[in-house]
Amino acid sequence: MHRPNSFTVGRMRYKVDLQEQVDVVDTQGQPVTTWKSYLYDVPADFEETRGGQMFRGGQVQEGVTAVFTMRQVDRMQPQDRIVFRGESYGIVWVQPVGGRDRYQIVHAKVVK
Secondary structure: OOOHHHOOHHHOOEEEEEEEEEEEEOOOOOEEEEEEEEEEEEEEEEEEOOOOEEEEOOEEEEOOOEEEEEEOOOOOOOOOEEEEOOEEEEEEEEEEEOOOOOEEEEEEEEEO
């Protein structure tokens, strides 16, 4: 259970990387989409969710498998991903908490 008002910075004991999609050209001149990290070793709290479902706005969000709590990252976009312990997580939705510049809760799912 997430209690945003009881969050402390000391809980951010894990490190995550934030990545964005970039288009590059391969050796044959073909466009290829790949991932590039834009922030490294971002302190975050990690919590695995059970069942893969969360409620958002009265609707069930399928596939949520992890919740990350971290300081506010203005650059983060819904199409970005989080890399944690070698696993990639797609962002399902971001919940700002405690004002724009404080921190955010990122609901994510494992991507293959």
